[in-house]
Amino acid sequence: MRRIGFVSDFLDRLFRRLPALPPLAALLLTAMAATAEAAEKIAVFPDTPYDGFIIHESLVIFWIAILGLIVIIRMKLKEIERTQEMGADRENGDAPLLE
C-alpha cells in the first residue's frame, strides 16, 4: 500500500482549516461593512445587469482556472515525490559522457 506522501498531508491540513474560513470571513466582513459609511451613492460597480453577469461569470471562470492549476500542481507534486522517493531525481556524478 502506498505511503501517503506529504502532498496529500499538506493539502489535507490546508483544507481541514478551510471550513473555518467562511464564518470567520463573514464575521470580519459584516464588521467592516458596518463601519463603512453609506455616503451618496457613487456607482462603484457597473450598473447594467449585462455587465454584472459578465463580471460574475468571469469570476467563476477565474476560480475554475485557479482550481485547475491547483489540480495540475498536485499532479506535478505527486510525480516529483514519486521520482524523489525512487531516487531518480539525483544526477549520477560519474556517469560517462557519450562522446
Place this chain on the structure above:
Amino acid sequence: MNCPRLKDWLEERYDLNAIKELAKGKLIPEHRWDLWYYTGGITMFLFIIQFVTGMLLSLYYVPHIDFAHKSIIEIVTKLNMGWFFRSLHHWGAQLSIVFLFIHLFGTLLTKAYRKPRELVWVTGFILLGLSIFFGLSGYLLLWDERAFAAVRVATGGAGAFPFIGWFIKAFLRGSMDVTGDTLVRFYAFHVAILPLITLGLVGLHLILVQAHGMSVPLSLEKEKRREAPFFPNVFYKDLAVWLVVAGVLATLAVFFPPEIGAKADPLAPPPEDVKPEWYFLFLLQTLKLFPGSILGLNGETIAILLVSGAILFFFLIPFFDRKSSRGEKSPVFTWIGVIYLLYFLTMTLVGFLS
C-alpha cells in the same frame, strides 16, 4: 522548460551550477506548525499585487485637491475595469495588513525572533511600520470626508508626542493643517518614498531568511524531522497557496467594491461616527482609556508615552528574551506575546463595536 541552447548560452557566461546548488540547499522543515511558514510569502504576494494595482491606478489618479476625488470617480465609473482594479487595490491592502499581523504574531509566538534571527525581526518590524504608513498615506489619497477626518486625527495624534510631536506633525502634514500640501506629500510617500524603502528592506529581510534558514519552534527543535527541498516541492505548494489567496482577493473585490464618500471639505465638521482604518482602532481605543489628566499631567501625553513604550518593548523582545536566545523554553515571553495578541484583538473589536 527545456531550452538547451539558452542554457548553453548562459552557461558559457555564468556559473549556473553554483546558483543551482544554492537553490537546492534551501530546505523547509516539516512539523506540526509548518503551515505558518506560508504566512510571510502570502504577505509578500499581496504586496506585489499592491504594487501592480497601485502602478495601474497611478496612471490615472491626480494628486491635487481639486482633482483627486474626481479622478477616482472617473477611474471607477469611466475606465475599463477601473472599479475592479481599485477594488483589488483596496482589498489587497486590507488582506495584506491582515496577513502581516498573522505573520507578525506567528513569528512572535513561535519565537522565530530568537538568536540568531534578531535582525530578521528588526527588519520585519520596520516593514510593519512602513506598511501601516502605506495604509495611512494611501487612505488619504481618496480625499473624501472620512479619509480627511481620519488623517487629521492620525497626524494630530502624532503631534501629541512630547518634544518632537510638533515636528512629526509638521513633517507629515506639510503645513499647519491637513491641506493640499498634505495630499501631495502623502502621494509622494505612497508611490515613491515608501515603495523604494520597502523594496530595499524586503530584499534584506529575504536575504536574511535565506541565510538563516527556516526557524523551528523551540519545543520541536530536538525532534528528528523530514525536510522538503524548497525547489521544486515547497515552491509549488507556495504557488498553490498564492493562487487561492488570489482567488479570495478577486472574489472580495467583485462582491464588496469599496465606496467613496463625498469630497472632503476642510471647513465642514467631520461626518458622524468617523473612524480610522481598522488597524488603527486598537490605538484609538487605548487612547480613549486614559482620562484627560492624570496627577496634573496631560492624559494624552501619558497615553502616547505608554503606548510608545509598549511598542518599543515589542520591538526589542528578541533582545529582552534571554532564555530563548539560549535555546531554552521561555514561557514568560510566550505569555507576553499572547497578552499583546489578545490586547490587539480585543481593542480592535471594541473599536469596531463602539
Place this chain on the structure above:
Amino acid sequence: MKLKYSLVTRRTFLNTLFGGWLFAFFSGTFYALMRFAFPTLGKEPDFVVLNKKDFTDLANNSIKRFPWGGTVGLYFTKTDGSVLALKGVCTHMECNVDYKPAEKKFYCACHQGWFDENGRNVAGPPPKPLEVFVITEEGEKLIIAKKGVKVELPKA
C-alpha cells in the same frame, strides 16, 4: 486501438499541461491589465456643433480657432468674405499651423511648411493639403463636419 507505449513522458505531459494552463491564466490577466492601461483612445469626432453667433462678423483675412475633438480647427474668413473650415493640423508631423495674413498662407513653424488659402500644400515638407470640412447652419448652430459625414443631431 490501444497503444503499447505512451506518446509522451509523464514529465512532458505534466509540464505542458502546467505551462499551457499558466500561459492561459496569465494571458487573461495580462489582457485585463492592458485594457485598463490603454483606455479607449480618443476618436476624432465626425462633426462638431458651434454657436453661430460666435462666428459672425469676423474680420476678413483672419482665422478663428475652434476645438475639433482633442485638436484644433480653423474657421477661415478669406479676403473676399467667403468662409472655409479646415483642420489646423499640419499634414507633415501634426504640429498646429498658424495663418499669416500678410502672405495669405498657412504656415507650419515646425519644418517651415506652407499651405495656400485653400489649404493646398505649396512649400516645405507637408505631403498633403490641410483637411477641409463642410460647414452647414442649423438655426442658431453652426455645424462643422468631415466630408461625407451625415450629420444627425440628437433631439435635444
